[in-house]
Amino acid sequence: MKKMTLHQLNADQAGTVLEINGGCGLEEKLNNLGIRPGKEIVKINESFIGGPVTVQIDHTKVAVGHGMAEKIIVEVA
């Protein structure tokens, strides 16, 4: 088991969300879109250097800003 940020995941790599180090608003917004501790998340790709990271969660794709992606800690098997 390895801990890393969502941003550090490779493309196509799956992980489990461990925690979100953000403010309340940020966490709630992520929760609403299904990103919350315990959920499996797959990184699809990232755009441009410092651009948003696209992830697959539940059955949808969500683009998450670069800064946010660094606050989401995931665990990789």
Add this chain to the structure above:
Amino acid sequence: MNNQETIRVALTGNPNSGKTTLFNAITGEIAHVGNWSGVTMDKKAGEIKENLNQGQAEVTAVDLPGAYSMSPFTSEENITKEFVKNEDPDVIINIVDATNLSRSLFFTTQLLELGIPVVVALNKSDLIAKKNIDLDREELSELLGCPVVNTVATKNQGLEDLVSAVHEVKAEEQAAPFEAGDVDLTDRSAVEAADKRRFEFVKSIIDKVETREVESNQQTIQDTVDRVVAHKWLGIPIFAVIMWAVFSLSQTHVGPLFADIFVGWIDQLNAGVASMLGDSVSPVLRAILLDGIIGGVGAVVGFLPLIMVLFFLLALLEDCGYMARVTVVMDRFFKKVGLSGRSIIPMIIGTGCAIPGVMATRTIKDKRQRRTTAMLTPFMPCGAKLPVIALFAGAFFNDAGWVGTTMYFLGIGIIIIGALIVRKITGDKSTRSPFIMELPEYRFPSIKRATKSMASRGKAFVIKAGTIILICNAAVQIMQTFNWQFEVVAEGAQSTSILASIASPFSILLIPLGFGAWQLAAAAITGFIAKENVVGTLAVVYSITNFINPEEFALVGDGTNVASVMGLTSVAALAYLVFNLFTPPCFAAIGAMNAELESKKWLWGAIGFQFSVGYIASFLTYQVGTLITTGSLGTGFLPGLIAVGAMMSVIVYFMTDEEEVQSEATVNA
């Protein structure tokens, strides 16, 4: 409740679950829809169609912006929350994306707690089978304690069932399957704990009703497409190529084919009216009717096909899900200049019309970002500016597709520079609003939906042409025909007309830009009423009956002719185009800016800024262009430079908000 009373139904659900599509399907309205989150910004009401209602009490449906939960994050989610909490609708229709139950039901359980009867519409239910998902609808209905109806809003399926379910439950009291109890909303851990319990509950429902064959992390064609169009390096070039293709198609290939037909009709109408009037009618009336109204409005309407084709293509791009990716691709740039990828949504909407574009800035939470986006959105060339682009591309540049594409990228460039200037002046002390956006699935774009979208935008264009532009052109014709003594101006003495005397002082200001003729100044002025007027007014003041040659299948087949009448060099023509596109938008858009900026100082600052930017961009285009083509600077370089300098200082003065004076001082220090 009395059966004869009108009942009110609120349409709620997650963004992009198809609320507006369903609303359009049950009411027959044509509100704008798009395959991405956050298209609907305001509530919109409509009566449900008679044939769905089966003679029951009348139903008013209210379409609300999408929301993920009752504790909202963006302000358009607030509209939804306020409406269902305070306006007391009789029934709530909760539109749920059937392919994404696990996320949607969180909001559903919150709605069920309100006590208002809820009907769940399992929308996009046709996709369930396609994705090998098995859903037990009856079990779901039982677990939630409310009717659950399968619908496919895009194909008008399940609408009768939905409406009859509404009538069944309208007088009932809704019981909640899950109660959060009294949660102290200021206590973060309590809210989190309550949310967690709710998620657990939703998960338990999903486990009972849903079985999926396809695992979510399996790579699909969808992912492959995303890897290409949202690619690190290729994303932006691909966007550029797509926009260029859209322009070439609408302006040089498909658009003109239809345009010729239109122009043929207008010519026939003109000839018909001319023969009806005969020679006995006063020449003044003839001039107003033929040159002013038919000529002026006809010139604008002649561009309608080009615009319709463009709208159609943009609607296809929106519908297939590509536009949502553009926000991801562009986020990086916008962040660099103090905005976020969210800012591009208003700007893309602004390519249709700046007014809804400016209104769409409401999704941006950060005040400074919102204001900046609202004042910069009108720099995106809107539908009304297209005839101007098409006219100049045709008359001076042989219909080159690059003219339109360049104007869009110039718009984006100005927006980026503008955002930098605003950030410099106001100081970047705001917290960065995080970017997060759901990406809709790609789907095959529907010709029908794109046609509808095109028709509704085209209709607005025609209505404008038939009202405000018609009046303006008649007024312009009258002002051009008479002098201040209300005598008809003599042939060759046009410069004594009312119009010329009003526009002349302004035209002096335009000399450094290369087009100091009163006719061009007059067209730019009427452009502030509506940008389509620029073409109409030019047609009237230069008495060019139509800009399109029907024989040669080309827009402005006699391009050189039009060009010589105006007496402009290509460089000056480009400068004039730049001036019209990037000076303040029409009055209606300024009204929308006023509403979103929420500050008179920002509003005047924005208008001043837009005027200055347009002037400066036009000045540079003309002077630099002339320097390149002829080797020497254009006329009026020095006074122009002084004017540009003066404008720069005005920008700085206006943009300094009282509260932000301090931060400016620190920036300068």
